[in-house]
Amino acid sequence: MLKLAVNHSVISSDALVPVIHDLYDIGDIAEVRFLNNGLNDTYLVAASEIKYILRIYKVNWRSQSDIEWELELLHHLYVHGLPVSHAVMKKAGGNLVEIAAPEGQRFAALFTYAEGGHSDTKESSSLYGEEVAKLHAAMNGYQCRHDRFVIDLDHLLKEPLQSIKPLLAHRPEDFEYLEALSKLLRSRIETVSEELERGMCHGDLHGWNVHFHNDSLTHFDFDCGGFGWRAYDLAVFLWARVRGRGKDAFHNEMWDAFLASYQQHKALSKHDLEAIPAFIAIREIWLMGLHTGNAQVWGAWQNDHYFDTNLKFLREWCAEHAIA
Missing domain, CATH: 3.90.1200.10 (Aminoglycoside phosphotransferase (APH), C-terminal lobe)
Structure with missing residues (x-):
């Protein structure tokens, strides 16, 4: 059987449910749904009382330093009263989650949900x-x-x-x-x-x-x-x-x-x-x-x-x- 390199894998939504439950204090999780294979992979996380967005960064797209810059900027904006979706803290502290994917190490972060939708008026x-x-x-x-x-x-x-x-x-x-x-x-x-x-x-x-x-x-x-x-x-x-x-x-x-x-x-x-x-x-x-x-x-x-x-x-x- 051939073992070939992988450019990109899609992490199972079902596999993410217990992982997110263990990492974050967000209550029971009703569903994790894969939404989009864009620049990064996006999942909807529906907890018992509130929704979140999980982003799993692609390999060779953003470095760990790039991601930490983004998450720290969002925290800066959030604490200064700007209306931004920002990263949720893990139970153990910190924002980043490391995933050993077939194509290499990937990073993930859970974000607050942006209510509403697009408007062009x-x-x-x-x-x-x-x-x-x-x-x-x-x-x-x-x-x-x-x-x-x-x-x-x-x-x-x-x-x-x-x-x-x-x-x-x-x-x-x-x-x-x-x-x-x-x-x-x-x-x-x-x-x-x-x-x-x-x-x-x-x-x-x-x-x-x-x-x-x-x-x-x-x-x-x-x-x-x-x-x-x-x-x-x-x-x-x-x-x-x-x-x-x-x-x-x-x-x-x-x-x-x-x-x-x-x-x-x-x-x-x-x-x-x-x-x-x-x-x-x-x-x-x-x-x-x-x-x-x-x-x-x-x-x-x-x-x-x-x-x-x-x-x-x-x-x-x-x-x-x-x-x-």
């Missing part, structure tokens, strides 16, 4: 903008004790291109376009970098990492967060609303509500505002690198249609905003 966008401004302000006071990757141009452009290149080997002209565009985008941001606000960022503020409930919200999933440009952090919200909606979609009413509310609580410089179109193109390249870089786990579904769609958006966006 002007009202919810306005509330989100206000709360993101408060989030950025609160993160300014976070003193990091752990190493964490930085959201810089190597992270956003260089590393993604390395992942994209093998899957575009049969389309050399398209890869040459991405290389040339990345150089142009790097130059544009480097030219004004000293004028742009930098600080701790969520990294993934597309609007689906927040749940709205009644007149409040809860932030979650800081897995892509790190130290970077705040204009990039904000640009992700607009990027999620203009992809596939036409090259002239910059004036999006949800974005207008979000940005106006953000600036009522935290002003942006003209340099930050002017950098947002470039950061949207950068985000698209980062996403392509994310998808191709995880093909060994998610599958190599990044086919010609995928690249046609993404490159079309990039070309139209950059032409509309005089980037290329």
Whole structure:
């Protein structure tokens, strides 16, 4: 019988029930349900009186230091009154759980549950903008004790291109376009970098990492967060609303509500505002690198249609905003 290497295993929900019961003081567990094989594996944990979310981090995605940075940041935000899903303490203390999976050591953490769901209205966008401004302000006071990757141009452009290149080997002209565009985008941001606000960022503020409930919200999933440009952090919200909606979609009413509310609580410089179109193109390249870089786990579904769609958006966006 062959014994082969494993890229990714899905931990049994049934096997997790007694483990979570022993590790955490959350009462009887009615159910553990596997929800999502995303950047990490997500499970719903239904205890007797309250729900939680269990995240099991993938091997070779985040280091232990990266994860501890995230959990400590969430604790900082929670104790300062920010509405965030944060890690639950184990009975024995600490937040991290180590799992000996077939593919190697994995880490897990249990998080408080974010009530509510997604909303994409002007009202919810306005509330989100206000709360993101408060989030950025609160993160300014976070003193990091752990190493964490930085959201810089190597992270956003260089590393993604390395992942994209093998899957575009049969389309050399398209890869040459991405290389040339990345150089142009790097130059544009480097030219004004000293004028742009930098600080701790969520990294993934597309609007689906927040749940709205009644007149409040809860932030979650800081897995892509790190130290970077705040204009990039904000640009992700607009990027999620203009992809596939036409090259002239910059004036999006949800974005207008979000940005106006953000600036009522935290002003942006003209340099930050002017950098947002470039950061949207950068985000698209980062996403392509994310998808191709995880093909060994998610599958190599990044086919010609995928690249046609993404490159079309990039070309139209950059032409509309005089980037290329």
